[in-house]
Amino acid sequence: MALLKGQIWHTKMNLGEIETRWGSELIMANWINYPLDGIGGPSDNRWGFGLIPFHLLIPLADGEIEPFAAFSVGALYLNDRLPAYDGASINYLLDGGLGLNIPLPSNRTLQFGYKYQHLSNGNSRSENPGIDSHVFFLNLLFSP
Numbered sequence: 334m335a336l337l338k339g340q341i342w343h344t345k346m347n348l349g350e351i352e353t354r355w356g357s358e359l360i361m362a363n364w365i366n367y368p369l370d371g372i373g374g375p376s377d378n379r380w381g382f383g384l385i386p387f388h389l390l391i392p393l394a395d396g397e398i399e400p401f402a403a404f405s406v407g408a409l410y411l412n413d414r415l416p417a418y419d420g421a422s423i424n425y426l427l428d429g430g431l432g433l434n435i436p437l438p439s440n441r442t443l444q445f446g447y448k449y450q451h452l453s454n455g456n457s458r459s460e461n462p463g464i465d466s467h468v469f470f471l472n473l474l475f476s477p
Contacts, residue, residue, distance in 0.1 A: 334366075334464070334468075335363070335364045336360055337361050337362040338361065338385075340356055340357070340358045341357055342355070342356040342390075343357065351391060352392065353389060353391045354390040355387070355389055357384070357386050359385075360383035360385065360407070363411075364378065364379070365378065365411070365415070365464070367415070367464060381410045381412055382409070382410060383407055383408050384407055385406065385408075387405060387407070388404075389404045390402075390403045397436065398434070398436075399433065400431065400432070400434075401431070401433070402431055403428075403430055403432060404428070405428050405429075407426045409426060409452065411423075414458075419459045420454060420460045421461075423454065423457075424452050425454070425455050426451070428450040428451065428468070432447070432470070440475065441475055441476070443471075443472075443474075444470075444472040446469075447469055447470075449466075450467075451463065452464040
């Protein structure tokens with residue numbers, strides 16, 4: 334799976350003494366290549382776009398380099414059903430993970446980490462293959 338996303342942070346919220354950030358992501362392009370038999374046989378491709386309206390970032394410690402936990406919920410619209418016969422074009426994304434924010438000059442931040450991601454149609458069709466992925470990410474954040 335490959336994603337091209339844009340992200341915006343909306344607000345900061347306090348959970349006790351922890352200042353969390355809430356944002357959204359627009360998935361401008363998405364590509365999925367998956368095995369038709371779910372194991373490793375012949376594969377098929379899907380492309381699409383989506384929206385992650387809820388993205389929560391929770392700092393785990395203060396300091397120059399900031400470790401964080403992140404969780405998000407969203408949806409993908411694909412050009413064809415996944416899987417091809419009894420699946421759905423609209424699928425849901427859930428993920429959670431850990432990462433580091435490293436400040437850079439000129440109000441930029443390098444962000445990298447790991448997340449576990451689940452994609453499925455939420456049992457809205459008779460076939461719900463579900464794709465679970467281990468994702469390593471690298472982001473460059475720009476601040477005004």
